[in-house]
Amino acid sequence: MKKINKGILALIVAVAISAIDIFYNGNGYSQLLLALAASFAVFNMPAIPDKLNKLPYSKLILFILNIVLLVFTFKHKVLLVNMLLLSYLIWSAVTPFFQKFKSFLPVTFLMCFVAVYAASFLGFSVPLFIFVFYPVYALGVLTHEKNIIKTPKIWLFAFLNLAGAAVLLVLFMYKALGQSVLSSILFTNITKLGTVTAVYLPFIGLFMAWFAASGNLIFHMLTSGFEKGNTAFDLSDYFKPVFSFISFFVFVTVITFLCEYSIRQEIKATITDMLHPNIMFNILVLCSLYMCLISLFGKGISNVLLSIVAIFLTIANFIKFTYFDEPFYPWDLYMFKNLIGICKDYLNIPIVIAVLVILAGLIFLLVKFRKNVLSYLKPGFNFVIMPFALILFLLNANVLADYRLSVQVGVQRSWYIGKAEILANGMYAQNYYYLTDLEKYLNPKPDDYSEETMQAISDKYPASVDNSVTASTVGGAVKSAEKPNVIAIMSESYWDLTKLNGLSFSKDVAENVHKYQRGMLAPPAIGGGTANTEFEALTGMSLYFMSPGIIAYNAYLRTETPSIASVFKDNGYSTTAIHPNGGWFYNRDKVYNYFGFEKFYDVSSFDMNTQTKGPHISDYALVDKILETLNSSDKPAFIFAVSMENHDPFDNKYSSFDVNVESDQLNSSQKSIINGYAQGLYDADQSLGKLIEELKKSDKPTLLYFFGDHAPRLGTLDDYYSVYDKLGAKQDSELKQGIGELKYYTTPLVTWSNFREMRSFSSIISPSHLSYEILKDAGVDHPNYFNIMPQLEEKYPIMHLKNMGLVDPDDELVKDYRLIQYDLLFGNKYLKSGN
Structure with missing residues (x-):
């Protein structure tokens, strides 16, 4: 063929x-x-x-x-x-x-x-x-x-x-x-x-x-x-x-x-x-x-x-x-x-053992087959x-x-x-x-930043006439001319649980908060990011100008930075920060010093054997520390406290409960989370009531501010919106203000004084507005840049990354605010002491 x-x-x-x-x-x-x-x-x-x-x-x-x-x-x-x-x-x-x-x-x-x-x-x-x-x-x-x-x-x-x-x-x-x-x-x-x-x-x-x-x-x-x-x-x-x-x-x-x-x-x-x-x-x-x-x-x-x-x-x-x-x-x-600190609450012995076994195995293999490893890693250039x-x-x-x-x-x-x-x-x-x-995320320098521009902004916002402390009959015979003590408490994961539909409580978990509440805040985060709410409240600056995910304490603060603590210090106050957690967390042991706090009491100042409730220092112990600090000061005191008891996880957190929560719409795991969270709310509320009762006994003029840092994670770690979405939240104030999408962000704001009437806020505001409110209520001298806040509150009560449409970035007021923030965080701090 x-x-x-x-x-x-x-x-x-x-x-x-x-x-x-x-x-x-x-x-x-x-x-x-x-x-x-x-x-x-x-x-x-x-x-x-x-x-x-x-x-x-x-x-x-x-x-x-x-x-x-x-x-x-x-x-x-x-x-x-x-x-x-x-x-x-x-x-x-x-x-x-x-x-x-x-x-x-x-x-x-x-x-x-x-x-x-x-x-x-x-x-x-x-x-x-x-x-x-x-x-x-x-x-x-x-x-x-x-x-x-x-x-x-x-x-x-x-x-x-x-x-x-x-x-x-x-x-x-x-x-x-x-x-x-x-x-x-x-x-x-x-x-x-x-x-x-x-x-x-x-x-x-x-x-x-x-x-x-x-x-x-x-x-x-x-x-x-x-x-x-x-x-x-x-x-x-x-x-x-x-x-x-x-x-x-x-x-x-x-x-x-x-x-x-x-x-x-x-x-x-x-x-x-x-x-x-x-x-x-x-x-x-x-x-x-x-x-x-x-x-x-x-x-x-x-x-x-x-x-x-x-x-x-x-x-x-x-x-x-x-x-x-x-x-x-x-x-x-x-x-x-901070990763270790975040994760330690969720780690267990089997996970730790498994990680150690894997690491030991890898080390053994690397040593045993080191010649093969070195041969495998031999460098080479491929033309x-x-x-x-x-x-x-x-x-x-x-x-x-x-x-x-x-x-x-x-x-x-x-x-x-x-x-x-x-x-x-x-x-x-x-x-x-x-x-x-x-570079843009970490250091957004405005084109028109200069010393002349900052001086012009300082001159543009002089002090208002209503900066003096107003006496009243609230606290009896307290003298208005005396510099008042100022206490601000940021309560961990404090959110009004009674806003959720379909829940019944054996007792009011927010009795004192409801009694003394004067408004609501819209913190910049949910479920975490405590330090960012803290940053806004202490500095008057806003996360609005920062990129999502930024923790200002960790990313930005490396030098002395003006805050209301430094302002109170310049006005002759003793300044103390209290947070019963590791001082290294969120760099607070450094940041508080940059902010002008003279003392910082972290968890080492508490007794973990006698002052805990659940795995953390209780809110009652925190109140005791506040009162102890207040009574030991021979000067007017500014105390900023951040609680720890109500930190998640909430499931199986307490061995006994003062309050029970029922719902026919939740499964057993979700009920356990809700009950743990409700107990923490109850303790925060009762400790607030205890503090107010003690302050009522004092003849020293005192201002008290209490607010939540963010809403909690109510659910499993990978699905903590499930309870919110299943029950739905009452959101009359949010809808009235046109911010319904922030319904899970808003937290209660309590203000109280024993010598003056406290203002009620008609609008939900960002935590950044608290700084000016506190300085104004205390009647202390402060840098002029704080005086921009009343106009901002009137026009833009909320500046939030989740609702950018609420703010006009081309507004001169917003541009001035951004320049102020740049100067104090990244610039030459021209405004630091300008009055």
Whole structure:
């Protein structure tokens, strides 16, 4: 029987599929079948008898004719036969040169991937057939007229590659067609691809080339008896590069999945989102970074570096979303030492033991296999990968920087960052924005900041005429001319639980709060972030001008910063801060000193054996400490206290209860949380009543302020809004003021005095307004910048990141306020002592 020439067969196949391509318009999958059939012709092109070499300039003439034909048909439909001929002429010219290099075949797949992605962003249409099918041609060249060494391992290797490529190709084809971004995958006439197509097309091209190469190789092995074969081709030489290729994408996919899971915290949702355009783009971002690292340091070091970053981001985001329902920000590194303090309440012995066992195991393996580890981490510079890595990296950077490109895949830089943005943009794209905008987040210098501007602002807001202390008959015969003692208590997680529907209480958990309440605050956080409410109340500054996630104490405060404590100190007061927790938490042991507090009593000033209720120092013990401090001062006193008893978790917190809460709408776990929280509220309220009764006995004029730092987490750590949402809250005041979306943020404000009438606040206000109110009530001299607060309260009683629409950022009043804040936090503090 006459032997069949595969080159002639390839030509026949090429003509046939070209004819089909001309007269048949099918869907993506029929086009896929045509493309795979074309791959047979491509694979066997090296076997086509080359008669053209005998004719001078024949290939050049044929190349020019094909270019003319391509231009002529370009706006209509590029003919497959045209692309086959054009590709063959180019490939046959460049392959003899490239074939000299050892990494020739693996690099063709890399070239296919990067070239297709790069072509997607060109401003004109590019036929990608030449790039996508070159790996198939390259494999055909290597195996032409060679017998393949066939062993069980070779067959298994070939079929596993075919199966893996088939699954991935179908998966990406299905997703790409579902996105309506791909009508043909013959890669002959792709027009105006756009970013959405671009994130799918390189993978489709890569997996198609992989599948076509594997399929043609198996067919070649099955029919190798037709070949004369004077040399042997050992496919096992490609085990390692193929494994590296597979491990590259597996590694990228796994760490992307882990990072995305940490912000979604649902396996199903994460799996579903993995092939969405935004996450596909994030995978490409990580691919480019990974390739750059490999080209610079080698694969071992790159794997370790990316693993550390991915593990860190995964854990950090999981913790932030669990505790604060927001992502990890780069500036959260300032809070790293607080992580231990936050987590210790939730750690248990099995978790600690498991962590220690894992660490011990890792240390043992590192020591035992240290030679292997050092060999694995041997650095190396890869000249071959470097240009592809740079191209991919620069393309991704361009997409991230160009709104017109990034928005197509749902990735964009936002004026507001938080949970919604990182879910939309993906972990790596969003962290790119964090890092590139880091200076803006940490030090937003206004353009018009200067000493002259600040002096003008100081002159613009002189002291008002109602700054004096007004006597009344409230406290009896207290002298109004005497400087009053001032006590401010910020109660941990204090929120009015009676606002929830469907709850019945055995007794009033807020008896004294309801009796003396004069208004409501809208703290800047919920469920956590105590220090930010504290920052606003003590300084008169606002979190409105800061980026979401910022803890001012940790990110900003490194030098002396004016506060009402420093103002009272300048007016001859003793200034004391009390907080029965670790002084290092939120850097309070340093920040209070910067604020002008002369003394700070942390948990070490209390007795953990006799003064606790639940796991923390009780509110009754805190009140005792306040009274002790007040009575020991020979000067008028300013005392700022932050309670600790009512800190979460609330489940199984107390062994006995003074109050019981019932609800037929909650499950047993939620009831346990509510009962624990209600007990803490009751203790805070009763201790407040005790303090007021003691102060009534004093002949010293006294001002008292009591408020909650934020609403609590009522539910499990990963679902602490469930109770709020299930029961619903009474929100008459919030709706009246048009801030219904802040209904879970508002906390009660209690003010009391034994010598004057205290003001009732008709509007819900931000904690920042308390600072001026306290200074005004006390009648002390204060820097002029505080005098901006009455106008701000009248026009913008609430400045909150969750409701930016309440404030006009172009208002001169708001601009002045921002300049004041910049000067005191980041600038030269021109206003620090200006009166």
